[in-house]
Amino acid sequence: MFRYVHTNIIANDPDKLIAFYKEVFQCKSIGEERDLKGQWLDRLTGLHNVHITGEHLLLPGYGEDHPTLEIFSYDAIRESVTGEVNRPGIAHLAFEVDDVETTLELMIRAGGSQVGELVTADYPNNTEAVFVYARDPEGNIIELQSWRQKA
Incomplete structure (x- = not known):
């Protein structure tokens, strides 16, 4: 299994x-x-x-x-190194959400921060995705994503 x-x-x-x-x-x-x-x-x-x-x-x-x-x-934690989106190893956690902008605002109010710009990308079958990278309060990178059919 x-x-x-x-x-x-x-x-x-x-x-x-x-x-x-x-x-x-x-x-x-x-x-x-x-x-x-x-x-x-x-x-x-x-x-x-x-x-x-x-x-x-x-x-x-x-x-x-x-x-x-x-x-x-x-009990004993080593000095941390800030994660970067292009650093080898596990780069980020990704969550699909209903509304990327609203979730990003909630993240920031809860102590997180934004990494790059919020973007919209076209995908096949008349689909578009909204993405943004952000950080939790300890600097771990999180990708927020939302998928929808174009109007």
Whole structure:
């Protein structure tokens, strides 16, 4: 069996980031809070005396228990490097929304910021898409997208 389970974000302020994803993207608590430590976790992470806390949030639009956005924090966090859209590795999370402009405004009011310009692009079959890149309060890049038939 194969199935996608979760994406993990390490947060400086997990409570603030959890609240942001609940408010802006309607992610939901599903009772999967974590307070993890022990030799098994040290072996898994390759770190010594590691302690992780956080929560799994149900992503909107799918099942009742998966996939989730896992927002964790370590007791000891390394200096972060601001993500860029062209940096190797996982570049962004994408959410399809009803209204990109309204969601972007909500993101900014909740502590996020805009990266580039909001654009509209033509696609086949008389379809257009609206896109914008933005950042959550900790700098993680999020793509907002909306698809519609041209009038």
